Amino acid sequence: MRLRHPSGTPLHLGYCTNVHPAEDLGGIIAQLDAYAVPIRAALGTGVLGLGLWLAAPVAAELAADPAPLRRLRRELDVRGMEVVTLNGFPYRSFHDPVVKQAVYHPDWTTSDRLAYTLDLARVLAGLLPDDAARGSVSTLPLAWREPWNAAMADAAARHLDELAAGLAGIESETGRTVRVGFEPEPGCVVETTAQAIAHLAGADTERLGLCLDLAHLACAWEQPSAALKALRAAGLPIVKVQLSAALETTHPEALREYAEPRFLHQTRTPAGDAADDLDEALERGLPAPWRVHYHVPLHADPAPPLTTTIPVLREALTELAGGPEPLCDHYDVETYTWSVLPPALRPATAADLAAGIAAELEFARTELRELGVTG
Structure with missing residues (x-):
């Protein structure tokens, strides 16, 4: 959706399509009709923003051949969709029965991660609306924390230099600016x-900066104003914000129905106790309160005694969009866990999922409007 900050700066709000499993061009186009079209209708917006997730094979196909890329652009245009950001964190197979730590591979020590990210940047340069100031691609925070050594750090640094040079080359060729944001996440080299x-x-x-995921920020028990102040002081730009909420509770036993086999649900306490998955946290009996890396729908409170980190999201949004100038112009709702919610909370049909995502986007739009953003 196209919104406008009181300063006049356009803000882009959309949802991340990594919630859908398609990993080929035909499937991606089909999911536009199954989900994005009814979401746009429910919101009554002329243009719906999509944070596309493109698995590595389809990204390579689109980057190498202008014909399928033009086709995707046409299919988006005729449905009233636009793309200013891509999610480049999962490489492929994000909806396998078990994902867990596989999502962090290949990491930034490898040339495969570099090639994938530059493919995404080339694709995005071809999808950006003509009047968009720039595009953004989010990526993983270098690697999972183990193993990590000086040689791996050196390899990652070289690839980041090559990434920046490649982005500059794409801008020179296309006239479009694409920035890449590294997304801090619990358990990673950059948490x-x-x-x-x-x-x-x-x-x-x-060309390089941060993708700020607000559920991850909350799980690290970071205070948003302090974190954003430090980023500004360091001159590290926020190129993208992922609007997400994590689970929080002082009664960990109530989380048992959220333990599931597909994704990691890193668990943290304010005292610094940590577990890499919810099953582990429950077995070890970490002291409460807990915040759990489990993206839950923004608009729907879980049953007590569970709650969410929506207060952290609101505080962060006030810092990001409530000042005289916005600190970021790309906002993406990223709740990819609808299919692994406890059975009673899962959408039963495609229409149910579309309605849920539309409700999340309406929630996000309302929160931004409370800060004076229009549209």
């Missing part, structure tokens, strides 16, 4: 904003 500042020191901040 916090402080670690992002340390690991991205010396990076080309014209």
